[in-house]
Structure formats: structure tokens, C-alpha cells
Amino acid sequence: PKVVFHHSGDAGTVVDADPGSNVMRAAVQNGVAGIVGECGGQAMCATCHVYVREPYLGALPPVSEDEEEMLDCTAAPRDDRRSRLGCQLTLGGDLEEVEVDVPEAQL
Numbered sequence: 001p002k003v004v005f006h007h008s009g010d011a012g013t014v015v016d017a018d019p020g021s022n023v024m025r026a027a028v029q030n031g032v033a034g035i036v037g038e039c040g041g042q043a044m045c046a047t048c049h050v051y052v053r054e055p056y057l058g059a060l061p062p063v064s065e066d067e068e069e070m071l072d073c074t075a076a077p078r079d080d081r082r083s084r085l086g087c088q089l090t091l092g093g094d095l096e097e098v099e100v101d102v103p104e105a106q107l
């Protein structure tokens with residue numbers, strides 16, 4: 001799978017991830033700025049908050065209750081449609097490719 005991370009609307013950094021990995025892990029393993037993943041992917045820190053780009057919204061897994069609660073605790077404002085926790089976006093299957101914007105408040 002492939003993840004493209006955009007910072008402040010730039011052209012994007014492309015990262016190759018293993019199937020079964022997730023957007024947070026792909027960022028941390030590749031030193032992508034703005035995604036810390038403090039809780040290790042437990043949906044408990046919100047330091048992996050990203051805005052998913054429009055064309056990929058339909059391929060995302062549903063938001064769990066834990067994620068729903070954490071999304072109200074993000075550093076950057078929540079966007080009702082595009083905000084997700086990167087650690088909850090497992091790659092592979094329906095999500096072979098995804099593009100996200102990293103919130104500026106996390107940089």
C-alpha cells in the first residue's frame with residue numbers, strides 16, 4: 001500500500017507501507033513530520049490525527065467508539081468528514097492507497 005502525506009498543501013511525501021500496517025505507523029517508520037503516535041496505536045492520544053483527502057473517504061473503515069471520542073480531543077479542529085486517527089486506518093484490502101493532510105497544529 002501507498003500513503004501520501006501532505007504538509008501545508010505541498011505536493012506530498014509518498015511512503016510505501018506493508019499490508020496490515022496503518023497510516024500512523026507508516027508515518028512514524030518513515031519520519032513523516034507531525035505524526036507522533038504517542039499511544040502506539042491504541043486510539044488514546046490523537047497525535048496521529050489526519051485529514052483524509054476526498055477521493056479516499058469511501059474506502060475508509062467505520063469510526064469506532066474509541067476513535068469517535070478521541071477525535072474530539074485533537075490539537076487541530078475536527079473536520080466532520082475528513083478527520084480520522086491515522087492508527088485506525090489499516091492499509092491493504094480496500095485501502096491500497098490513501099492521501100492525507102497532516103494538520104498544521106501538529107507540526
Ligand code: FES
Nearest residue numbers: 041043045046087
Ligand atoms: Fe494514539 Fe493514534 S497513535 S490515537
